[in-house]
Amino acid sequence: MVPMRIGIAGLGAIGRTVARALADGMPGLELACVAARDPGKARAWLESQGIVAPVVKLESMPSHADLVVECAPASVLDDICRPMLSARKKVMVLSAGALLPRPELIELARSKGGQIIVPTGALIGLDAVTAAAQGTIHSVRMVTRKPPRGLAGAPYLVENGISVDGLTAPLRVFAGSAREAAIGFPANVNVVAALALAGIGPDRTTIEIWADPGVERNCHSIEVDADSAKFSMSIENIPSENPRTGRITALSVLAALAKQRAPLRVGT
Ligand SMILES: NC(=O)C1=CN([C@@H]2O[C@H](COP(=O)(O)OP(=O)(O)OC[C@H]3O[C@@H](n4cnc5c(N)ncnc54)[C@H](O)[C@@H]3O)[C@@H](O)[C@H]2O)C=CC1
Ligand SMILES: O=C([O-])CC(=O)C(=O)O
Incomplete structure (x- = not known):
């Protein structure tokens, strides 16, 4: 099976945990690229972790990835979603609050055939x-x-x-x-x-x-x-290294990513 190529936009508390897990190996998934505000810092972190992945610009993520995990500040949601959705690809959105005033992103996904996935994140149920x-x-x-x-x-x-x-x-x-x-x-x-x-x-x-x-x-x-x-x-x-973000959020992303390629899906 050809692995699904996963990109990570934002290498903070959530992005680093997801990058580490993908690099350690998740069935049917591969870490394809990373985008960060400071590419030099991102490269240094990836190198310190022994993770091999290109650091790319947000607009070129569609040529590297089938699905991008958006885990950046809310202000960059458009710049992450638009290129991916226009290319009929998927974006897993963590900055869910920024989706509310942007129904046009959902319309873009609908018209192009892309998909926005909002994982349960720090929530339940x-x-x-x-x-x-x-x-x-x-x-x-x-x-x-x-x-x-x-x-x-x-x-x-x-x-x-x-x-x-x-x-x-x-x-x-x-x-x-x-x-x-x-x-x-x-x-x-x-x-x-x-x-x-x-x-x-x-x-x-x-x-x-x-x-x-x-x-x-x-x-x-x-x-x-x-x-x-x-x-x-x-x-x-339990807060992560970012006091605003619960540790379970990155784990929710991993669970949602695993479902993309799992032979058994449990839960809706
Ligand atoms: N849906 C949910 O349940 C939850 C959502 N969140 C949200 O998820 C997002 C990420 O959270 P954290 O990882 O804790 O934040 P964080 O602040 O630790 O990391 C965000 C990263 O994005 C980077 N960044 C800034 N501008 C960028 C750009 N133009 N391109 C690429 N990267 C850029 C920053 O340098 C930083 O490394 C936030 O919007 C947060 O509010 C957080 C917790 C729960
Ligand atoms: O929703 C958020 O932004 C984060 C949050 O409340 C949590 O991690 O518990």
């Missing part, structure tokens, strides 16, 4: 949410609690003069829709964007965000009420 969405979902509500350092610097906090420094008790810093949360916290709550895309959309999916000095983990809890089932889910994510 998108299998059940997508299943329930085949029927009627009445409501989806999410509450996120993060250590203050996992929220510091978010545009919503800066614009509203909300400080999370030196908190001694939990502070609710936001309540609103997934669409508003993705704008105000573009690097902190991609999870609610993925939840919205799986279920009832960004305007009806609601979220509260708490800066909680009492937690060490990024905690998400979700309640779904549908005509097929009512369910609650929660997950406590």
